Amino acid sequence: MKYFKRIRDLFMDNRAATAIEYGLIAALIAMAIVAAVQSVGAKVAASFEATSHALEQ
DSSP, X not given: OHHHHHHHHHHHOOHXXXXXXXXXXXXXXXXXXXXXXXXXXXXXXXXXXXXXXXXXX
8 A cells, every 4th residue: 555655646746847847948958058169269260260370470
């Protein structure tokens, strides 16, 4: 009987769902940060390269 009660309690517990939701939100934010850093990094690299070529001439 205790076994079935524990299983029922596990399915009725909302804390796990909330933790999963927070985990998904954190993963989405991390993906956005990575995409932004890659985009900005490429632009900064191009800017430094243009400056380097301008100084060489």
